[in-house]
Amino acid sequence: MAYSDKVIDHYENPRNVGTLDKADEAVGTGLVGAPACGDVMRLQIRVNDDGIIEDARFKTFGCGSAIASSSLATEWIKGRHIDEAATLKNSQIAEELNLPPVKIHCSVLAEDAVKSAIEDYRKKQAVRRALAGEGASRADLAGEEASV
Amino acid sequence: MAVQLPIFMDNHSTTRVDPRVLEAMLPYFTDDFGNAASRTHAFGWKAEAAIEASRETIARFIGAESGREIVFTSGATEADNLAIKGIAEYYGAKGKHLVTSAIEHKAVLDSCKRLEKDGFSVTYLPVGKDGLVEPAAVEQAIRRDTILVSVMLANNEVGTVQSLEEIGKITRAKGVLFHTDAVQGIGKTPFDVRKMNVDLASLTAHKIYGPKGIGALYVRRSRPRVRLVAQMDGGGHERGNRSGTLNVPGAVGFAKALELYEREGAAENERILGLRQRLYDKLTGRLEKVELNGDWERRLPGNLNVSFSFVEGEAMMMAIKDVAVSSGSACTSASLEPSYVLRAMGLDEDLAHSSIRFGIGRFNTEEEVDYVAELVAAEVERLRAMSPLYEMYQEGIDLKSIQWSAH
Ligand SMILES: Cc1ncc(COP(=O)(O)O)c(C=O)c1O
Ligand code: FES
Secondary structure: OOOOHHHHHHHHOOOOEOOOOOOOOOEEEEEEEEHHHOEEEEEEEEEOOOOEEEEEEEEEEOOHHHHHHHHHHHHHHOOOEHHHHOOOOHHHHHHHHOOOHHHHHHHHHHHHHHHHHHHHHHHHHHHHHHHHHHHOOHHHHHHHHHHO | OOOOOOEEOEOOOOOOOOHHHHHHHHHHOOOOOOOOOOOOOHHHHHHHHHHHHHHHHHHHHHOOOOHHHEEEEOOHHHHHHHHHHHHHHHHOOOOOEEEEEOOOOHHHHHHHHHHHHOOOEEEEEOOOOOOOOOHHHHHHHOOOOEEEEEOOOEOOOOOEEOOHHHHHHHHHHHOOEEEEEOOOOOOOOOOOOOOOOOOEEEEEOOOOOOOOOOEEEEEOOOOOOOOOOOOOOOOOOHHHOOOOOOOHHHHHHHHHHHHHHHHHHHHHHHHHHHHHHHHHHHHHHHOOOEEEOOOOOOEOOOEEEEEEOOOOHHHHHHHOOOEEOEEOOHHHOOOOOOOHHHHHOOOOHHHHHOEEEEEOOOOOOHHHHHHHHHHHHHHHHHHHHOOHHHHHHHOOOOHHHOOOOOO
């Protein structure tokens, strides 16, 4: 299989490899795929109070296209609002990396990983708000919601 | 000595033609280009003489009684097809059951599948984690209507060498024909059709430093006399067993390749075994969680099939792109299924995805082995640093305890 230059570039110089503290309230973690299928992606985001993704990190067990897809995905979502990041489509990744048909599922996995990380972050925030809501004033809650 | 890149360490897929083989072949492309079937002139006689001499060499090498038991084919795929379909067609009235193993080459498995569509039934024997077929399982699988047992000499992925001598005793005692795909083992591990009671054997030249496009089927002519129905119709060459103008340079090269094994095989296998040990020691000395696939002792000298846990095989091959190896990973196949051989051995699927097959051969050097070991170890470390599974392993998380989102 011949790889596109962009896949090779991301594979050889992956952007944003690493781990964020998954216990941190501001961090959302997405873990998708399965070892038995030959691909597992973990993508993490750190979101600030304005809903902007300040940092994104990944680790991937998978082929070169899977590694490149996750690397590219982290690059794209960094600095974006989570609502915008959630609209990322696998087809954009596949197109940018010039993935052949058999490798499309690697980009699907990257899309899933982004969505799953955002979902995890949102869940954490909902829990936090619920917990905060018990003791805090309505004004605090409203203020927080406005910023999300 | 600096190594030359790229390095070829995939000698199960094919091999470089030995220069001495090429030299022996050359005259048969130029001055001696005759058709071995031409009975009326010297060009034909010369070609025929070369063919007959080649047949004798091949027969001698495998312990056959005579060159007349050698049927030239285009390779082992054709030999496997001819053996299985040819036997089924000839003996089909006697019985419609065949026994083979789950780790055979596709040329055998898909020939069997074809027969199943035509009303035959086939037993696919399982193998253990060691990649070996239990001879006792062969015995149990044989029924009254069994006409053929086909078990390979050595496996092309994990290099495991089967107990043909024991299986041959069983088939002979039960009066069932015994075919073996001997492609990977010939020259590299003992093989003798008489000692092993083999009735049909598929061979190919390009795995033993000979040319591509020439192979042979050994067909026993006495005790018992084996019959088959030709699968290629035409001019009636090869005693009617396989029509088609003979590939004279190919046959000459095939025989020459075996002559080289007769002279140098023992020393060469010893040297290659040393290189294999060196590669394994270096890799396991530096890396943890390197899992050997298949039995260590009963294995071809040049084969090393290992899984680098937590690293996917295709990513690995991309990382070492100047070294030609192969992987059982699904990502390398169009089907997205990992190797059926490794799965038949009961390997966890994630380990099948992480497998790399090194095939060390005649032209590999110690320097190359050192270079490959160094490069592979460094890249496994790099990819593990990127692997969520490795991180979980280091944190002591049992990967099997996690609910993965299957897709
Ligand atoms: C075990 C085995 N059988 C059969 C074949 C097919 O041989 P050929 O390439 O000569 O058709 C191969 C090699 O691809 C093989 O490894
Ligand atoms: S992870 Fe298997 S093809 Fe990409």
